[in-house]
Amino acid sequence: MPEPVSQRRIAQTVLKARGIARLAELRAEGVTAATMSRMERNGEVLRLARGLYQLPDVPLDVHHSLAEAAKRLPKGVVCLVSALAFHDLTDQLPKHVWMAIGQKDWAPKADGVSIRLVRFTDRLLADGVESHTVEGVSVKVFDVAKTIADCFRYRNKIGLSVAIEGLKEALRQRRATPDEIAKQAERGAVTTVIRPYLVALTANG
Structure with a gap:
């Protein structure tokens, strides 16, 4: 045997x-x-x-904290400053992993990596989601255009300057088109907030 x-x-x-x-x-x-x-x-x-x-001998990915957060919150989506950092659109080093969850989703107790939760409606939580693999873990992250719109929507939480920096970088690196960002801004009801910055940054082509 x-x-x-x-x-x-x-x-x-x-x-x-x-x-x-x-x-x-x-x-x-x-x-x-x-x-x-x-x-x-x-x-x-x-x-x-x-x-x-x-395992103790696994080389840690630069995005290790996102993998850990995704395991603790399988329904969560990496958002706001953490998504900006993942997409290389900010110099900020987030102290927490920003995660979007549903209005009624369970929130984990504080343990391990620090997680900041933002509650989204089901419609906004399902929109613009990409799946990436970090250290063998499937991690959901909002795409660039959705992340920019969300940063303006939650500018009081993260600071308007961070949202503007993300918008500038997304356009400069051509990671999202003005039209894609405008569409996500409309879906997130922040068109009037984001439009002046979008117009100013695209005025010279």
């Missing part, structure tokens, strides 16, 4: 495949919480937050 695969081996296989795994995912593969605790004490895994694990 073949030797049964140990829980440790299973845990290592799951973490290699997924990058970061929740305890629920590991349990579904037959790994107990006690095994994960022992592996953590032995230095075989890193506990990133409550019920969230990663």
Whole structure:
């Protein structure tokens, strides 16, 4: 008879495949919480937050915090300053991961990477979403045009200067067209706010 695969081996296989795994995912593969605790004490895994694990020798991506946040909030979408930084449209280094969630979605307790939540309507949460892979984790991020419109919509939270900087960079790098940004501004009801800046920045072609 073949030797049964140990829980440790299973845990290592799951973490290699997924990058970061929740305890629920590991349990579904037959790994107990006690095994994960022992592996953590032995230095075989890193506990990133409550019920969230990663192998210790994995090279961290520059966007590691986004992968961790996405695992903790599977329905969430990276937004605002964190999305600007992901798209290389700001020099800001966000202290938190800004995540958009639905009006009634569960909010996690503070643990691990710092997350700032913004509640979106279902329509705005589903609009302009891209999927990227970071450290083996699928991370949802709003696209450039949607991010710019959202930054103007939440300018009181992040600062108008950050929103304007993002708009300038998006246009300069040609990451979104004025028309795409205007459409997202209309959907987010910030056309009157964003139009003067859009006109000024595109006046000279």
